[in-house]
Amino acid sequence: MENIKLMRDNQAQFALILGIFGAWAFDGSGPIRNPYENFRSISAMWPNVEHFVLRSDLVTDGTINDLSSLDGERYSIGMRNSGAEQTGFYIFDALGIDYSDELSIAYMGYGPSANALQDGNIVGMNIPAGPPVTAITRAYALLGNSMTILDFTDENLEVINQEFPLWQSYEIEAGTYPLQEEPINTAASPNILVARDDVSEEIVYNMTKLLWENLATLQEIHSATKTMAIEVALNGIPVPLHAGALRYYQEQGVKIPEHLLVP
Structure with missing residues (x-):
């Protein structure tokens, strides 16, 4: 802003x-x-690529819809008043994710979020940036399959684009991050x-x-x-x-x- x-x-x-x-x-x-x-x-x-990360043991279908299944766990949305916070909450609101009830929101930058995830102090983090993102690379190197970057479905994209048609499907190719064996189908806006x-x-x-x-x-x-x-x-x-x-x-x-x- x-x-x-x-x-x-x-x-x-x-x-x-x-x-x-x-x-x-x-x-x-x-x-x-x-x-x-x-x-x-x-x-x-260049695109701003959504990386909504969640601890793998809390993943059900592997999409951002999984955040609706949380029950008060601590999740980092980004620093206060940051682009990460604003876009993260916008996406949550569009998808009907009640973050005030389903999540305990933490406000951290990218590096501190990765550290907190590794230490078990949060269950996930919102890291929008062009891949490869250093914080995601570091977290993957230590956590590997214990963390998941959530996919966006076509329906998710349609919903978040209803007000402003900004987001498009974006594939994070396999191997972009350490131990990432499969492509990730997320969303990106310019x-x-x-x-x-x-x-x-x-x-x-x-x-x-x-x-x-x-x-x-x-x-x-x-x-x-x-x-x-x-x-x-x-x-x-x-x-x-x-x-x-x-x-x-x-x-x-x-x-x-x-x-x-x-x-």
Whole structure:
């Protein structure tokens, strides 16, 4: 939310934000009560991949629905006021997981959550990030099959996308983590690059062009960008495109969804 505030106050002209925060800001919903409509999307970047972890002895069907079967066990949702907390609770609410009754919520960062899981102080943790995530890698190395990253079913995805169509199915390939022998079918939503709407069309056009025409270099620098491709650059974006980005995508023949066009 801090990046939204910086743009609103004109202390930043560009920002990288979670897709759900962009949707909340533009809509004036969730934790962002005052609509902020003076920003535009440039591109989806790397995905924010959901890792809802649960101790394996508490797993029934291996999906996020298993969290509804808990009875007051301690579960780490992320640090207070973090993106992990906000998106985690949003998903719980959408799926009807009564976390105030079924879970004892702990507020921890990624590293402390992994430590607490290993020590038996929590039964699971919410770690949304691009795989491989260091905290998950460390936990898997020590716990192996004693922990499970929960799957999302097609029905789960349909439900969490009812308000904002942000999440898509994402497969964490087998071997991404130590001792992970099977693929994990989870959900992911995009981190999105945005700009204030008063940034000039030419600047945003050149930035968009620079991004996509130098993607190979970016992918050599940061492994999270390896899933990026111009063919999916607009997937999961909730905010209309900046005029400069729109011009570039139209030149490249990218199909523009109607909701990304400024009325």
